[in-house]
Amino acid sequence: MSAEQTGQFASLERRLGGFVTALWDTNPRLQSMPVEPLAPPGRASFGHGVVRLPERFRGFTPAQATRLYHAAIAHAGSHIRFTETRFTQGSLKPVQVALISLIEDARVEHLAMRRYPGLRRLFLPFHVASPGSGGMAPALFARLARALIDPDYVDGDAWVEKGRAMFLAAADDWCSPAVSRSIGGLLGNDLGQMRVSFNARTYVVEPAYRDDNAGIWIATEPPPPDAASETWLQAATITPAETEPPRGPPDEADNQPANAARPAAATEDGSPPLASYPEWDHLIRQARPHWATIRAYPARAGRQEVIDEIIASHAPLAHRLAALIEHARVSRPRRLRRQAEGDTLDLDASIEAAIDLRAGLLPDPRIYSRMERRHRDLATLVLLDVSHSTNDRLPGSATSVLALERAAAALLGDAMAGLGDRFAMGAFCSNGRHDVRYSVIKAFDGSFDGAAKRRLAGLTGSLSTRLGAALRHASRALGQQAAYRRLLLVISDGEPSDIDVGDRRYLVEDARHAVQELSLGGIDVFCVGLDAGGDRYFGRIFGRHRIALIDRIERLPELLPLIYLRLTA
């Protein structure tokens, strides 16, 4: 992290997310708001499950800014928790709206501080208004804000003191937002009679950690477009349905030569159907027979060096994995003799020990034998989601989700090949129910060699995510493997979706049904979800104990082999 980045939103995002979740058991998406050089200072804003914070606060040292961000997210979280119903503007004047908001800010902060008294230490230092700040409306507002939260502050202005007295007198009713509405309305009337003018256009909420209050009023204009579409969080939300099959731009990470991108076009129309599968319709509670058609799309070849470079660039990790693998390595069940502990007596050793005892010698205590059963009877299929959303780049880096999936799969493949485990690898995307595309990267009987690595390197992200059909198809290959344990490991970046499905629940329920069918057939399904907020649908599909959600996607290459080793330990 560079020096000028400390104290800025990007460096604090995960911390703030953890903080607000811990305090308020809410998991809003955090986004940064660009700050224009000459615009008025930015303020936090929340609504529609998103909290937006300025990408930086001007005029604060990094240490102050860090505390300011914490105060801002704690304040926004207090609103999310305590402002249960939003206010309607009706016939209220702008000054009343601003004052009601101000009282509401103080109300939710007091409720928050009742539970978390330490928040007072976080909020108070930013209240710096004093009687010397002046008597214009913004200054009076800031003084009132301070008077409401700082018990030691003495103001002297009659209006400010009246506001404080009314607010404190209502302490027993703080649990209801109606308090804010009535006090704010009264104070607004007073201000009008004092002929203090208020300009709603230039008004900026003080102190800096408070939000712009848009989130506590029912908007009169339409809500802002869901800004999620501009950020990496898109990977975490529903995959947008595409109406025409876009060939994603070739991934910069693997520097495709232009001619390698072509073969897909030939198969675009002519891929033969491989199989058709039923699909579960949760509305009619029945499976629609032969509903989704799987077509084989031979993976186009990339360059093998890409994969070898990935493995080489993660050398320390590969080294660590090698040690773990050594530990978990396949060994045939065998009888260990002359052990100090074991299930049964080792006859030869026992006889010798008995003879020693009779002869008055010290017997060898290692008289047991036991069976070592470290045999790994396991077949695994790794299923990669290569829908269009995997082309999204991570914030502040040129790496796409797909490139990380690829790196993770490369390392995992390397680890599994090292373990001698039986495994296959496939990738899927979909373009409506008649065209669910499945590419085999490595079959069970193939080896993880140059050809498989080239296919892995050649993956591109496009189209949508029809998860259920892909699961059923993958289970067919896996079901043919004779193994004690059969594991289907799915790596997906978002909720199932497809162009011909409008109902968000439909594909989730179908995938859930597919997982249940597989589990009846003795196949364990485990999902690695690249969406920290995805436990709602990933949990619904796979079951809460059969998912691992990764919140820092850049750690996927490191975590995936570890998850695999843990799953199969």
Next chain:
Amino acid sequence: MILDSHRITTEPYYCAAGDEIALFAAAYAARMPMMLKGPTGCGKTRFIEYMAWRLGKPLITVACHEDMTASDLVGRFLLDANGTVWHDGPLTRAVRHGAICYLDEIVEARQDTTVVIHPLADDRRVLPLEKTGELITAHPDFHLVISYNPGYQSVLKDLKESTKQRFAAIQFLYPDRALETAIVAHEAGLSEDDAMRLVLVGEAARHLKGHGLDEGASTRMLIHAGQLIARGVAPAAACQVALILPLTDDPDLRDALTATVDACLR
């Protein structure tokens, strides 16, 4: 008596969160095998100690681990001066002499190990000793109890259905705020107010389960922090040492938890 050392003589501190004491007592009266489910550090082991004391029965606890074999439970032949001699394992001792046998974290044991409890956990109540050819009928006082923490272990390592369905289960959760405050205050020797602050920290940390933490802060951790505070450690430092550092290695999450602890303290 052979099991005297397994008797619990002083009353263990236990605060009931619901009707689990009555439920367990009823299940014991029927000698119904019991499964205690719940996250780590929420009081399962303390509960079974308390029940053993209350029912006046000896308690044999076995901590299961992945290298445990059936003979670690049942027993094995040892060698002495005159030849081999059979030595009962903890389960066999409990069956023969009548004790509550508590198998802690049973899923950690291999599945071929856990099937030895099957004939004990249904209406047969017998333990066949394959190696000696003996068939032991369980003592009337014998009771089988296991603990089971679903979730954090490997998905490939789960109890068999045939094992699960032999047991009745009691679900343990972290106690509610008032009760947990009382527990932390008692166990750590803190004032109610200090204990309540710690419980708030614990509740906040539990919100992060699934959002970076595998498991929330347990009651046991809160007691640890409380014990440090009772010995004069500053609350923020005690939480750092006993809660935050053990819970996570992720620096961002550590900072988030540190800010949360600060918000919880006066």
